[in-house]
Amino acid sequence: MQWTKQNEQTVYANRWFTVNLADVELPDGRHLDHFLIRLRPVAVATVVNEANEVLLLWRHRFITDSWGWELAAGVVEDGEDIASAAARELEEETGWRPGPLHHLMSVEPSNGLTDARHHIYWADEGEYVGHPVDDFESDRREWVPLKLVPDMVARGEVPAANMAAALLLLHHLRLGQDVLP
Secondary structure: OOOEEEEEEEEEEOOOEEEEEEEEEOOOOOEEEEEEEEEOOEEEEEEEOOOOEEEEEEEEEOOOOEEEEEOEEEEOOOOOOHHHHHHHHHHHHHOEEEOOOEEEEEEOOOOOOEOOOEEEEEEOOEEEOOOOOOHHHOOEEEEEEHHHHHHHHHOOOOOOHHHHHHHHHHHHHHHOOOOOO
């Protein structure tokens, strides 16, 4: 069944997002008002080193008042290449400049409410260039063995679904093991 958007109007906008109200027609002809959030693309990146450790950030999210492991991420600026934005975010948030980036996946974390697309990249090498410019983004940055990822996800230590999916895929690609029992 396909819902059809009849029209859409902006209710609120700022440089980060736009809140819109859409008139949606359901397959049976009924209409409903549906709020949606339009977001800029998000670029995400990490490095996996020769020891199969992944570079992660331990951070607090005030919205959910929760702590968890994440990958470096941020919005893509107007006119910026997505992979370049991912490399920039990684360096700003961790102090590590990635080698050549490989596209891992693109996901829509909440496509019933937003049009956000998160583009996730990884590199198999990186260079430490100094203390992160955006050190306020995380409490600490650590190299975590990929072999620990499935258990970390299962314990809820990686609460963001996009980060959990990316880490589980990296675990599978690098270690060649099934990630589910």
